[in-house]
Amino acid sequence: MSTPAPTPIGDRVDGRTPDRLREVRITRDWLDHAEGSALIEFGRTRVLCAASFTEGVPRWKKGSGSGWVTAEYAMLPRATNTRGARESVKGKIGGRTHEISRLIGRSLRAIIDLGALGENTIQLDCDVLQADGGTRTAAITGAYVALADAITWGKKHTAVPAAREVLTDSVSAISVGIVEGRPLLDLEYREDVEAETDMNVVVTGSGSFVEVQGTAEGAPFDRAELGSLLDLATAGCEQLSAIQRDVLAAQR
Amino acid sequence: MSTPAPTPIGDRVDGRTPDRLREVRITRDWLDHAEGSALIEFGRTRVLCAASFTEGVPRWKKGSGSGWVTAEYAMLPRATNTRGARESVKGKIGGRTHEISRLIGRSLRAIIDLGALGENTIQLDCDVLQADGGTRTAAITGAYVALADAITWGKKHTAVPAAREVLTDSVSAISVGIVEGRPLLDLEYREDVEAETDMNVVVTGSGSFVEVQGTAEGAPFDRAELGSLLDLATAGCEQLSAIQRDVLAAQR
C-alpha cells in the first residue's frame, strides 16, 4: 500500500489500509523446555505457542502406526480488557475455548502426514497472554512454527526418520470482516466488535483452504462479499506464510 | 428417483443424485407443552426441536428493552450406531456439543429482531433422537419452525405486540461436501465419514449467508470447489425454505 496521496477512506482505527496486516512478530524458542515454541504477536495480540513432543499415542491410536497432533487454546484471565474468570476455577471449559482448540488441532493436522510421524504425539498449547482480536488466527500461525521445530526435534531425538517429510505444507490463518460495509483484513478488537460479518480463514502455504468460517454477526452476506473477504484473506496468509518461512530459515 | 434412464454418475449410497436432498419431513407441534415444537427428519436423521418462551431475559440483558434467543443441542446416547456416554453422566459438555449449540443460536438470532421481541427469552432445545448425518443442519431448519410458532404464541399470550414483525426472514441449513472428488448435497453419515471437505451452510429465506463453515477433512480445497459447494447449498436451502413455508402455512 504505497499510494502516494492520502486516502482517508482507507484509514482504520490504527491508520492501516483495509488490506494491511498489523505488525507481526514471531519469537522462536521463547521457552527453554518445550521441543518447539514461539511467542507470536499480531499487533497487541500475543499468543505463546508450545509444542510438546511425546513418544506414544492416545489409546485409540495404539497399533495404528501413525501419530497424533492435538491442540489446547486458553486465555490468561487478564489477557482482555476486563478480567475474565479462570476456566479452571469455574471447573469447566467454555464453548468458545472448545471451539477454538478444535479449530487449531484440525488446521495443523491438515498439513501433517500422521503416518510419517509414527506413533508419536505432538500437543500444541496456545495460551493467549494478551488479546486484541485475532487470537485464534495468531495461534494457528504461531503453532505452525512450534510444530515444525518439534518435528525437527523428533527427527533428531526419536525414531522419527529424518529423511521422511512429516509436514506436507505450511499453514497460517487470518481474520477478515466487513466493517461499515468495507472488507478489512486482520481485525483488531474494536473492529471485530463492530463487524457485520466476521470470517476466519486458514490457508496452506500453497494457497488452498483448510477452513473457512464466516459468520454474519449483523446482516447476512452475499456471494460477492464472501469473494472479496476470501481475496483479502488469501493475500494476508501469503504474507504470513513468508514470515513463517523466514523465521524457520533463521539460525537458532 | 423416478428418472427413467439410469445415470450412474448421479448414484450415491442411497441412489440419490448429487444435488438431491434426502426426504425431509417436519411434524409440527410434536410436543404438547412447548410453545413451539417440531420433529424434523432428514432421511433417518431425526431431531426434536422445542422452543420455550419465557418472559424476562438473562441478567446481562435486563433493562435493555430487547430479548434473547439461545439454543442447546444434544444427542440421545443411542442416537448413533454405537452408544455414546451421556454428557450428564460424564459431568461435562463436549466441544462438539458446545460448538453446535452456539451455531444454532447464532443462526436463529440472525433472522430475529430482538428489539421487537421485547424483554422475553426463547430457548431452543434440539435433541437428536436418531443420527445419520446432518444433525446440526436439521436442527437449525426445524428450530426455525418451532421458533416461529413460539413467537406467534408470545404475540397471543404476552405483551409482544402482535403487529410488530419479530422475524426478519426465515433460515435453514444444509451440509454439503466433496466425496471422491464430487460435490454432494445433504450428506448422510456414511458419506460424511468419507468426505474430503465438509461444509455446513446456513442460508436465509431470501438467499443470503448466515454461516459458512467449510473444513478440509482430507485435502485442502480451492476457490472453485468452494464455489460449487455453495451453489449446491444455496439450491438445497431454497427447497428447505419452501418446506418450512408450507408447514407454517398449514392450519394447526
Added chain:
Amino acid sequence: MSTPAPTPIGDRVDGRTPDRLREVRITRDWLDHAEGSALIEFGRTRVLCAASFTEGVPRWKKGSGSGWVTAEYAMLPRATNTRGARESVKGKIGGRTHEISRLIGRSLRAIIDLGALGENTIQLDCDVLQADGGTRTAAITGAYVALADAITWGKKHTAVPAAREVLTDSVSAISVGIVEGRPLLDLEYREDVEAETDMNVVVTGSGSFVEVQGTAEGAPFDRAELGSLLDLATAGCEQLSAIQRDVLAAQR
C-alpha cells in the same frame, strides 16, 4: 369397568374410572440403530426406551461368566410443562434421576438370568420425551420390550446360546395413589401433584412384586390403604403384561 349407569364418583380429570389405565401404546423398533427399542406412551407421557447390547462386561464382573444389565433415565428439558435445566449443563445428575435409573436397572435385573446372558452387557436408556406422570413406570414397562428384543438380537448375532432362557419372567410397572381419599390407578401429572400417598409398584408377569415404593406425600397411610393400592397396581400390571406380550408376539 362396564358399569351400566354413570357413576360420577368414578370420574377423574380425564374421565377415567379409578381402576383404569390411560391409553397405552408401544411402538416397537422406533429406532434403527439400537438392538432393541420401543417408544412407549401412557396417555401423554412418552418415553423412548433403547437397549444396547455389547459384548463384554464392566471390569468388576470380568471372568465371572455372567452378564450385566443397567439403566439410565433422563428427561428432555422441555418434556415438562416448564423447561428444566439440562443435567449435562448443570454438570451433575440430580437425586431424582439417580433414583429412577437405579430403580429401572433393579427391576429388569429381577427377571433376567445374568448367567444365561454370558459375559455381555445390556444398557437400557429411557429418555422421557414428554412427561405427564408415571414416567418411571412407563420406562420400566417399555424397557422390558427393548430388553427382550436385544436378547433376541444377542442370540442371533453373538455367542449367547439360542436355546437358553435368559428372561425368567416379564416385568411391568404402574403408579397408584390416594387422591382425595380415593385409591386411583395410573396417575397423570395433575393427580400425582394432589396425591396424599403415591406408590410405584413393579410386578412380574407371574404376579409377584419386584418393588413396592410407597410414600406419604400428605397424610401417612395405613395397612388397609396400602392393601387397596396394591390390588389396583396388581390388576393394572396384569393388563400391561398382556400388552407387552402382544407387542412382542407381533411380526416385526
Added chain:
Amino acid sequence: MSTPAPTPIGDRVDGRTPDRLREVRITRDWLDHAEGSALIEFGRTRVLCAASFTEGVPRWKKGSGSGWVTAEYAMLPRATNTRGARESVKGKIGGRTHEISRLIGRSLRAIIDLGALGENTIQLDCDVLQADGGTRTAAITGAYVALADAITWGKKHTAVPAAREVLTDSVSAISVGIVEGRPLLDLEYREDVEAETDMNVVVTGSGSFVEVQGTAEGAPFDRAELGSLLDLATAGCEQLSAIQRDVLAAQR
C-alpha cells in the same frame, strides 16, 4: 437374649430372634454447637445426626410464611469394612447417597407442620461414622431426636411461637428382610447381603406408614411375605418410638 430355653429357630448371626432389634443407644447432645444432635447406634452401626436451625428459607419458599426441613446423608470413608472413596474427592454425589438423603428429608417433613415452623429452615446432617446395616433407618430415627431438640431451641431463641405444635407426630424407621425364607427385623450387614427381599419402613409414632420401600434382591415376593415384613417393622418401630420418647423426656 435372656430366654431360658434355647430356640434354634430364632438364632441369627448374632444370636437374636427374628423379631428382635439390635441394642439401640441414643446419645443426645453429642455435639456442642448444633441446635439439636444425637449419636444413634443400632448395634455397631453409628450415625451422628445434627440439626441446624437457621432463620430464613430457600428462595423458592420466601414469602410463603412456612418453613423447610431438608437432610443430607453421607458416610465417612472408613465407616465400612473396606475404605470407600470420598464423594468430595470424586467431585460428585452417588445415586445411593442422593436416594437416602431424599428419603430422610421426606420422612421428617411428614411429621412436621411447616406452617407452624414459620419461615425457618432446619437442615439435618446424618453422617455415618460406622456402618453395619440399617444406616438409613438409624439416621431417620436419630434425626427425629435432633429435629425435636432444634425445634425446642427455635422456640426459645427465635420467633417460632412456643405455644404452637410444630411436630405433628414422631417418626422412626427400621429395615426388615427375608433371609433364607425367614422374615427378620433390623438386618445387620451380613444379613442384608444375603436377603432375598429387603424393605425399609418408616412409621409414625401413632403407627401409620410414611414410607414403605421393598425391593426383591433375589426372588420376587408375594402379598403374604409383604404382610409379615410389615408386621415385624410396625412392631420394631413401636419400640424405637418408645426409646425416642424416653430420650427426649430426659433432663438435659
Added chain:
Amino acid sequence: MSTPAPTPIGDRVDGRTPDRLREVRITRDWLDHAEGSALIEFGRTRVLCAASFTEGVPRWKKGSGSGWVTAEYAMLPRATNTRGARESVKGKIGGRTHEISRLIGRSLRAIIDLGALGENTIQLDCDVLQADGGTRTAAITGAYVALADAITWGKKHTAVPAAREVLTDSVSAISVGIVEGRPLLDLEYREDVEAETDMNVVVTGSGSFVEVQGTAEGAPFDRAELGSLLDLATAGCEQLSAIQRDVLAAQR
C-alpha cells in the same frame, strides 16, 4: 502447670496458663473395621482418625519396592458453630482442605521408612467431628496413633516383615500463636480468631522439626517472637509425644 500462686496474667479464655495444653484424650480403636483408629480430643476439638492398610501401591510407585502413606482431612458440616456446605455437594474440595490433607500426609511420611513398608499403602482419614481450633494439629497427633496400629496390623496379617522398623520416630503437632502480644500454646477457636500470628509446628518424638508454618494474620513478627513460639511448641509436642507413647503402650 503447678505454679503455687495464681498469676492472673496467665489466664486465658478457659483459665489456662499460656504454656498449657487443653485436656487431650485419645480413644484408641474407636472404630471396629479400620486397621488402626483413634478418636482424638484437644478440649472440644474432636477428630476421628482412621488408618486403612491395603496391599499394593498407586500406579506411579509400582515396582519400586516401597510403600505409600497419604491422608485426607475433612470436616463434618456441623463441626463448626455455623453449618458449612459439604464439599461433596459443592462438587469440589476447597483450598484449606487440600492444604491440610497435604500437611498431614507429609508429616507422617516424615517418620516412616517407606522401603520397610514394602509395596503397601496406608490411607489416613482424619474427619473433624467437632471443631474448636487446632483441628489439623489434633489430626496429625491422632493419625500417628492410627498409623502405628495399622503397621502393627500389617506386620501380623501381611508380608510386612515383623522384625523391621517401619516407623523411624513418632510425630505430633501443636498450634501456637501471639494473642494480644502474648505467645500462647494450643489455641482454641476464640483465641485463633484474635491471634496476630498463628503457627503450626510438627515435631518428631526426638524433638526435631518436620514442619514450621507461621503466618502473620495481623502484624508481621520478628525473630524473637518466632523463637518464643518455637519454644512453646517444642514443649507442647513433648507432652503430646508422651501421651501417644502411653496410649500405644496400653493393652488393647
Added chain:
Amino acid sequence: MSTPAPTPIGDRVDGRTPDRLREVRITRDWLDHAEGSALIEFGRTRVLCAASFTEGVPRWKKGSGSGWVTAEYAMLPRATNTRGARESVKGKIGGRTHEISRLIGRSLRAIIDLGALGENTIQLDCDVLQADGGTRTAAITGAYVALADAITWGKKHTAVPAAREVLTDSVSAISVGIVEGRPLLDLEYREDVEAETDMNVVVTGSGSFVEVQGTAEGAPFDRAELGSLLDLATAGCEQLSAIQRDVLAAQR
C-alpha cells in the same frame, strides 16, 4: 562467577555461592490492559503478574467500608520440563495450586491497609510461563509491583483518596533450603528436588516475617538449621526489596 580459583565450598549447579540470588529481572507494565503488571524472572523462572482493580467488593464485605485483595496462581501446561495437564481440562484445581494462591493472597494483604483501599477489590493473577524453582516466591515478589501500580491507578481513576497510604510496607519472598547439608538461597529446580529441607519465607521491606513455611522433605531439621535458613532468607529479601524499590521509582 568468573573467579579464576576454584572455590568448592561456594559452587552450586550454576556456579553461584550459597548466599547468592539468581539474576532477577522485573519488566513493569508487560501488559497493556491491566491496571498494574510485571513480568518477573528469577533466572529461568518467569511469572507474569497482573493486578486488576475493580470497584466494589465481594458480597461478604459489602458495607464494611474496606476493600479486598486476593490472588490466583496457575502454571501454563508447558512451563515445566514435561507437560502437565491443564486444571481447566481436569475440571478441578489441585491442592498445590490452591495452597500457593492462598499464600500469595495472604502475603499481599499483610502489607495493605484494606480500610484505606475503600470498597474496592484488587485481584492478582500470577501465571507461571516458565518454571525453574521458586515460582511462588517470584510470584509474590512480582505481584507486589503490580499491586503497587494498581493502587496508584486507583488513586488516579477512582475514589481512593490520593493522600492516604494504602500500602503499609512492601513485601518480597524467597526460597531457602538445605542441600547436602548446606543452607542455600534461592533454589533452582534441580536443587529444590534434592533439598532435605525446603523453606519459603515472606518478608516485609522493613525486615519482619509475614510467612515462614519450612518443610522437612528428607531429615527433620533443628533450631540451628532453621536459624541459618532464616538468616539467608532475610538477606535475600533485602536485595529483592531494593530491586522492587528501583523498579517502582523508575519513570514509566
